[in-house]
Amino acid sequence: MVTNRQERAIGIFDSGIGGLTVLKAIAELMPAEHIVYMGDTARVPYGSKSAAMVTRCATQAVGRLMTIPLKMVVIACNTASACSLGALVETVDRTGAVPVIGVIGPGAHEALARSRNGRIGVIGTDSTIRQGAYQHVVKTLAPDTMVTAQACPLFVPLAEEGWVDNEVTEAAARRYLDPLRTRNIDTLILGCTHYPLLKGVIATVMGPDVQLIDSAEATAREVKALLHARGLERASGEPGKHAFMVTDAPERFARVGEIFLGRPLERVELVILQA
Amino acid sequence: MVTNRQERAIGIFDSGIGGLTVLKAIAELMPAEHIVYMGDTARVPYGSKSAAMVTRCATQAVGRLMTIPLKMVVIACNTASACSLGALVETVDRTGAVPVIGVIGPGAHEALARSRNGRIGVIGTDSTIRQGAYQHVVKTLAPDTMVTAQACPLFVPLAEEGWVDNEVTEAAARRYLDPLRTRNIDTLILGCTHYPLLKGVIATVMGPDVQLIDSAEATAREVKALLHARGLERASGEPGKHAFMVTDAPERFARVGEIFLGRPLERVELVILQA
Numbered sequence: 001m002v003t004n005r006q007e008r009a010i011g012i013f014d015s016g017i018g019g020l021t022v023l024k025a026i027a028e029l030m031p032a033e034h035i036v037y038m039g040d041t042a043r044v045p046y047g048s049k050s051a052a053m054v055t056r057c058a059t060q061a062v063g064r065l066m067t068i069p070l071k072m073v074v075i076a077c078n079t080a081s082a083c084s085l086g087a088l089v090e091t092v093d094r095t096g097a098v099p100v101i102g103v104i105g106p107g108a109h110e111a112l113a114r115s116r117n118g119r120i121g122v123i124g125t126d127s128t129i130r131q132g133a134y135q136h137v138v139k140t141l142a143p144d145t146m147v148t149a150q151a152c153p154l155f156v157p158l159a160e161e162g163w164v165d166n167e168v169t170e171a172a173a174r175r176y177l178d179p180l181r182t183r184n185i186d187t188l189i190l191g192c193t194h195y196p197l198l199k200g201v202i203a204t205v206m207g208p209d210v211q212l213i214d215s216a217e218a219t220a221r222e223v224k225a226l227l228h229a230r231g232l233e234r235a236s237g238e239p240g241k242h243a244f245m246v247t248d249a250p251e252r253f254a255r256v257g258e259i260f261l262g263r264p265l266e267r268v269e270l271v272i273l274q275a
Numbered sequence: 276m277v278t279n280r281q282e283r284a285i286g287i288f289d290s291g292i293g294g295l296t297v298l299k300a301i302a303e304l305m306p307a308e309h310i311v312y313m314g315d316t317a318r319v320p321y322g323s324k325s326a327a328m329v330t331r332c333a334t335q336a337v338g339r340l341m342t343i344p345l346k347m348v349v350i351a352c353n354t355a356s357a358c359s360l361g362a363l364v365e366t367v368d369r370t371g372a373v374p375v376i377g378v379i380g381p382g383a384h385e386a387l388a389r390s391r392n393g394r395i396g397v398i399g400t401d402s403t404i405r406q407g408a409y410q411h412v413v414k415t416l417a418p419d420t421m422v423t424a425q426a427c428p429l430f431v432p433l434a435e436e437g438w439v440d441n442e443v444t445e446a447a448a449r450r451y452l453d454p455l456r457t458r459n460i461d462t463l464i465l466g467c468t469h470y471p472l473l474k475g476v477i478a479t480v481m482g483p484d485v486q487l488i489d490s491a492e493a494t495a496r497e498v499k500a501l502l503h504a505r506g507l508e509r510a511s512g513e514p515g516k517h518a519f520m521v522t523d524a525p526e527r528f529a530r531v532g533e534i535f536l537g538r539p540l541e542r543v544e545l546v547i548l549q550a
Contacts (some may be wrong), residue, residue, distance in 0.1 A: 042328055043318060050524045053317055154443070157432040160323075167431070168446040175443060249325045252401075 006234050008071040009034035009243075010223065013062050016044030017160065017253055019076030020260035022103065025220035026074070027242065030233070034240040038065040042248035042273065045156060046079040047125025047192075054127065055084040059091050060273055061247065066092055071232050074223060075102040078192050078215065079125050082133035086199070099226060106222040107189050107215030108137040112145065114211055115187040121147045121180045121210075123202075124191030126151045134191050148183045152176040152192075159194040162259050165201055170194030173205045181206065189213045197260065244268040279337075281509050282344040284309035285498065288337050292317030292435065292528055293468030294351030297378065300495035301349070302517065303496035305508070309515040313340040317548065320431060321354040322400025322467075329402065330359040334366050335548055336522065341367055346507050349498060350377040353490065354400050357408035374501060381497040382464050382490030383412040385392045387420065389486055390462040396455045396485075399466030403428045409466050420517050427451040427467075433515045434469040437534050440476055443546065448473070448480045464488045472535065513545035519543040 012023050016039050023037055040046075040061045046054045058080040062073065073092055075081045080088070081102030093100040111120050122134040125152040129151040138147050154172045163169050180188070188210050190196055196214050203212060227233045234240065245268065246253045257265045287298050291314050298312055315321075315336045321329045333355040337348065348357045348367055355363070356377030368375045386395050397409040404426040413422050429447045438444050455463070461486050465471055469491050476488060502508045510516065518541065521528045525543040532540045 042324065044323075048319075048524070048527065050527075054525045100380065153436055154429075154438075156434055159427055161428055163429075163450075166450070168443060168450060171443040171446050175438075175441070248328045249323065252323065252325075 009036045011065045011070040012037045014076040015046040021216040022076035023194045025216040029220045034067045035242045037244045039246045041246040051083040055087045058084045073100045079127045082128045082131040096242045101216040103219045106218035108220035111213045117186045119185045120187045121148045121185040122189040125164040148239045156194045159197040173201045177205045284311045286340045286345040286348040287312045289351040290321040296471045296491040297351035300491040304495045307509045310517045312519045314521045316521040330362045335360045348375045354402045357403045357406040367422045378490040378494045379408045381493035385493040386488045391460045394460045395462045396423045396460040431469045434472040448476045448525040450476045452480045459528040
């Protein structure tokens, strides 16, 4: 049944809409792959919830996603990757048949590969930064690295408002990022799926000497490598299909989703989770 | 058992932390009253959820609040008042024994009483504005009134970040409010419990000719009138006690709550709702 497994979709889970940046990166790198996206829009944002609550919500939503036959699952949400990846692997990947990856590992590896001075910054939601997942992975792989972390809670609502490059966003970016600029970092991890939308403003504030690491792109490359290693790439030359499931407000998801994908979304289905 | 009912607490429900502005207004007007506050922090914000999901969450949380003997319930959340007041009255107040009031009615009445030119603005979350509850109440009471509504989704995260009067907040306020300024309104309803925190910036942008209506204060006056009419005011001269229940992250609630109350919070209890 190898052919069958190749034909299966990649599952992408996110707390809401931000994971569409990961979907976009995967679709650009692997246009033939089918993708099913699950956004827990009833309970977004995860970034201000406790770690226990994030795990509870994520486990339930990923459990629902797994009722569809998938070849792998990507936890696109940085907060869920930081707080709950272990629990999700336990739930989904016990046998290793459906591998589960998060976005923290790929982002951290990429930053280490590209930093020249060993001084790395990471920005993310309150929960992601407080959880210290990026800091932990980077320090484990390269103990001499200096990691400076900064929570930027306003960046998610700014991106969802579509204010990606106006004076409000630039003023907020200066407030959050000016302290990082004094630390002489040469690499900055965008540790939240929404942040690639604000890449232009972040690059302006940080200046040309700081390279930005987009976890979405790093994750897409890891997905490709993993599918290739397991012989699970879809062989067909025709484009893959994309389907979307959300736990609330599908119209809003479709509307804001266009900002992320730069194109209208196909079918968005509402699924109600009892938790 | 009249004495007993007088000794009961006022229940305040909010989607999260914003309802503390209503608690503060009630406590200032009626310092002897006991208050129990319930914030549904596991599922905040309500402002970007569908009306059906708001009703589902609010009904469950208010049901939990009602397990405590109360003399009345205030739905401090504008979004829940706009989307779910009918359903909540159905659930809680079927017999009229424990009256339930929202914040929309008091705010709308106050605005109508104070406007001289019959041109009123209202700002709130996406859901509150889309639901049109303020617009509907004002137009029902005074059909000739011109109501202009504007959603300001960034104001809640700005208030929760404690950015109540910096350049980011002022730039955001100009973006949202400049269109309202062209409509010649003389009265602006702050249709979200968080917005009184940004009153200074909003007043600066709107100018001295526009009066701001704080629904929290209007609601507190209505609570006092209702308790007085029913003979339910607490007679004691000693200060009332305040207790807080939240559905997630009590530490964060206590921390951000200080921004709202201007003083440390007493006991914050975590209650888990299964829904």
